[in-house]
Amino acid sequence: MNKLNKIKYAGLTCVLISLASCSIPSVVTREENKTTPAVFANETNDTLNTAKTQWKSYFTDSNLSTLIDTALKNNQELNINMQELIIAQSEVRARKGEYLPFVNLGASAGVDKVGRFTNIGASEANTEIKDGIETPDPLQDYKIGAFATWEADIWGKLHNAKKAAVGRYLASVEGRNFVQTNLIAEIANSYYELLALDNQLDIVKQNIDIQTNALVIVKLQKESARVTELAVRRFEAQVLKTRGMQFSIQQQITETENKINFMVGRFPQAIAREHKSFEKLVPTKVNAGIPSQLLENRPDIKQAEMELLAANLDIKVAKARFYPSVSISAGIGFQAFNAKYLLSTPESLLYSFAGDLVAPLINRNAIKASYISANAKQIQAVYNYERTLVNAYVEVANQLSKIKNMQQSFELKSQEVEALNQSVGISNDLFKSARADYMEVLLTQRDALESKFELIETKKSQMNAFVDIYRALGGGWN
Structure with a gap:
């Protein structure tokens, strides 16, 4: 998708969100x-x-x-x-x-065995990570980090x-x-x-x-x-x-x-x-x-x-x-297939930052x-x-x-x-x-x-x- 198409889709999204937020049912209020x-x-x-x-x-x-x-x-x-x-x-x-922002600390550990004759297993077979080290099989996964979410109260x-x-x-x-x-x-x-x-x-x-x-x-x-x-x-x-x-x-x-x-x-x-x-x-x-x-x-x-x-x-x-509604999420931490590589930087470093703009469009009953x-x-x-x-x-x-x-x-x-x-x-x-x-x-x-x-x-x-x-x-x- 070229840059012009991206701009068009973004503009269409904003228009739909605006239309979704304009129609508010009128009701009667009474002052005391x-x-x-x-x-x-x-x-x-x-x-x-x-x-x-x-x-x-x-x-x-x-x-x-x-x-x-x-x-x-x-x-x-x-x-x-x-x-x-x-x-x-x-x-x-x-x-x-x-x-207020929600901040969570988390850690996880797991193992994943993929079949050799699957698309993922075939692509990972004999793949070297570095210095002759092949992709482990089964593949372990270790992760630790801090993650935050926040809804901007506009x-x-x-x-x-x-x-x-x-x-x-x-x-x-x-x-x-x-x-x-x-x-x-x-x-x-x-x-x-x-x-x-x-x-x-x-x-x-x-x-x-x-x-x-x-x-x-x-x-x-x-x-x-x-x-x-x-x-x-x-x-x-x-x-x-x-x-x-x-x-x-x-x-x-x-x-x-x-x-x-x-x-x-x-x-x-x-x-x-x-x-x-x-x-x-x-x-x-x-x-x-x-x-x-x-x-x-x-x-x-x-x-x-x-x-x-x-x-x-x-x-x-x-x-x-x-x-x-506007929400922002972010995270930073470490992830590796082996615990001894968990704190190796920058290879094991992970981070994310995302913003969401969401509005009700259909079926707002x-x-x-x-x-x-x-x-x-x-x-x-x-x-x-x-x-x-x-x-x-x-x-x-x-x-x-x-x-x-x-x-x-x-x-x-x-x-x-x-x-x-x-x-x-x-x-x-x-x-x-x-x-x-x-x-x-x-x-x-x-x-x-x-x-x-x-x-x-x-x-x-x-x-x-x-x-x-x-x-x-x-x-x-x-």
């Missing part, structure tokens, strides 16, 4: 919208934010703090997420290594792949922070649920004593013919019902304790706590700050943002696959599919980011409202309990003096018991709102 409301509903634009408070300062109960501290060390889910970080970090290292494909891996690593970090935030909140909520159950159990035991005393009085009145057997049976049934509630609550206490132990990462054991002052717990004042601070404080929002960044880079990586998928995933990431942001705002708004409403509800429920406690004493006195029948006593006792349970439930809801607003604002991970 980070706009948030200026303030939360019925709140000021004060930037003081409770999310900046460390959890040890936010939860002042020493027993609860011990549980959380133990969970942060032993919780299995948190430790699994830590391994996810190591995996993501290794992925970054792998992507970084791809756009279009930024490898560099963007590395940056995408970094984004996913940072998303994994925020994912772990989000797991930690949820873990702290879940332990705190379960702890307050346990205190509420302890108080409900105390209330049930107190009512059992009250109802048992009332049953004794009814039996005495039945002996004096002031009431019938029906009244005695109704009071007995009420006592038995309340005793049944006692065992139901005890089972709930056991399950709640074990739930906390599981989150703490240990086998079932008693949970240290002090429940006597549960009704008197008053949540500290919460400063919600402004909605835009959620972008900084909420780990799930930052995780979605990092995943969106990685998805945008994936599009660039997929797009670069349509363009020609796989590359197109990868590119379209990358775009679809980018749009998914945008929607996920927007959903996470809106969900964060809604959670904060709900918990701010719940804190105010539960406070007012608790105050009214406390007054209701006080009124019914007084009515229990009044109904008992009236019953003793035959000015009220036994049904009025039973109904009053039932209403009083239910109101006390509701008061404890309201206090638990109030404390849950205190915990959940801290989680919703993004506290607990820093």
